[in-house]
Amino acid sequence: MKHITAIPSIVLLLLLSAGSAFADKNVSLADNAALRYWSAFSALQDSAITDEQARELNAILDGTAPYDDSKYKDLLEKNRLALEIMARATSLSNCDWGLDYGAEDVPVEYARKALVLGRLNVLYAFHLFIAGDKDGGVRTLAAGLRFSHDVANGGSLFATLIAKDLLVNHLRAIAGALHLEQLSAAQRARLQEAVTRLGGGLDWRTAAKLDLEGLRNHYERDSVASTALNRIISSYVAALDDQSKLPTLDEAIHSAPQQLANLIPNAKRVLEQKQDLSNTLLQTRSLLQ
Numbered sequence: 242m243k244h245i246t247a248i249p250s251i252v253l254l255l256l257l258s259a260g261s262a263f264a265d266k267n268v269s270l271a272d273n274a275a276l277r278y279w280s281a282f283s284a285l286q287d288s289a290i291t292d293e294q295a296r297e298l299n300a301i302l303d304g305t306a307p308y309d310d311s312k313y314k315d316l317l318e319k320n321r322l323a324l325e326i327m328a329r330a331t332s333l334s335n336c337d338w339g340l341d342y343g344a345e346d347v348p349v350e351y352a353r354k355a356l357v358l359g360r361l362n363v364l365y366a367f368h369l370f371i372a373g374d375k376d377g378g379v380r381t382l383a384a385g386l387r388f389s390h391d392v393a394n395g396g397s398l399f400a401t402l403i404a405k406d407l408l409v410n411h412l413r414a415i416a417g418a419l420h421l422e423q424l425s426a427a428q429r430a431r432l433q434e435a436v437t438r439l440g441g442g443l444d445w446r447t448a449a450k451l452d453l454e455g456l457r458n459h460y461e462r463d464s465v466a467s468t469a470l471n472r473i474i475s476s477y478v479a480a481l482d483d484q485s486k487l488p489t490l491d492e493a494i495h496s497a498p499q500q501l502a503n504l505i506p507n508a509k510r511v512l513e514q515k516q517d518l519s520n521t522l523l524q525t526r527s528l529l530q
Contacts, residue, residue: 274391275338275351277330282354284323285361286316301367302360302410304417308367317365324365327358328380331387336394342455352400355392359385359407363414370422378418379428383435385411393443397455398506401448405518408439412525419528433529442518445481445511453477456504469497473505480508481515 300306317324340347362385369378389411393404415432418424424432453474460466476490487508494502 272333272335274330274333274336275394277333278327278336278355278358278388278391279351281323281326281330281358282351284320284326285354285357286319286323298360298364302363302413304413308364308371310368310371313364314368317361317368320361321365323358324362324381327362327388328384331384331391336391338395340395342451347397347455349397349399352392352396352403355388355400356403356407359389359392359403360410362388363410366414366418370418375422375424375428378422379424379431382411382415382418383431385414386435386439390439390443393448395451396448397452398445398448398511401443401445402511402514404443405514408442409518409521412436412521415525416528429529433526436522436525436529439522442515442522445515446478449477449481449506449508449511450474452506456501460501463498466498466501469493469501473497473501477505477508481512484512487512 294312297306297312301308338351362381366378366381366385369375369381386408389404389407391404392407393401396404415436419429419432453470456470457467460470472493473490476486476493480486480490490508494505497505
């Protein structure tokens with residue numbers, strides 16, 4: 242995270258396409274968390290971060306370095322409005338980013354901005370705990386879990402991987418709070434409820450299928466590539482459910498035209514990320530019992 246940048250003009254296009262989708266579903270725009278999240282993104286304050294600061298920040302979020310409030314409290318204060326807007330939005334049950342997978346290029350800028358906001362949220366929780374506001378820290382982490390999960394809604398593997406990164410950071414922050422803070426029964430219960438809501442984690446299968454199905458337009462006039470893509474899609478989805486089917490997927494990719502094969506996301510790495518989230522969820526749930 243080197244820069245927290247202003248909201249791009251692509252937002253208008255997303256809002257317009259989202260509005261059409263919501264009209265079909267009879268969903269009120271005011272009830273869509275995604276639009277509130279966009280408001281939070283627009284409230285982010287631009288702040289340049291050096292390479293050294295970026296490394297320090299990643300170490301804090303990874304749990305390998307202590308949080309120094311003196312370094313981040315000013316940044317957090319400037320972005321408190323954005324964090325509060327995000328937290329309020331997590332109370333809404335519906336989150337639809339209005340993505341159009343029929344388009345040539347599906348926007349992913351929202352996911353990049355979500356990564357910035359989500360990481361700031363973890364730091365904000367640390368800040369609140371240091372200030373002695375345990376209720377605020379717990380509330381912030383619970384909201385962050387919901388936001389992180391919403392980031393992956395209807396999105397690509399890119400958005401899902403960002404959601405996974407944010408979830409793991411929040412779950413580790415919860416583990417740290419349980420270890421370092423004397424949380425009340427009510428505070429622990431709130432965190433437990435937030436973690437329980439995550440269920441099994443993220444929908445990796447749907448995200449992968451969306452990405453791979455999006456390649457069809459490029460090969461609709463190439464029967465060989467189209468046939469290979471059909472095989473890859475079914476094998477890829479199966480492998481995400483059962484790692485033992487990775488060799489079948491590998492064979493399908495290797496036998497496909499090279500141009501197509503080069504576009505297929507590395508399933509082994511996706512499975513590693515999926516397993517990392519599952520392990521972190523299990524560890525956090527165990528701590529909360």
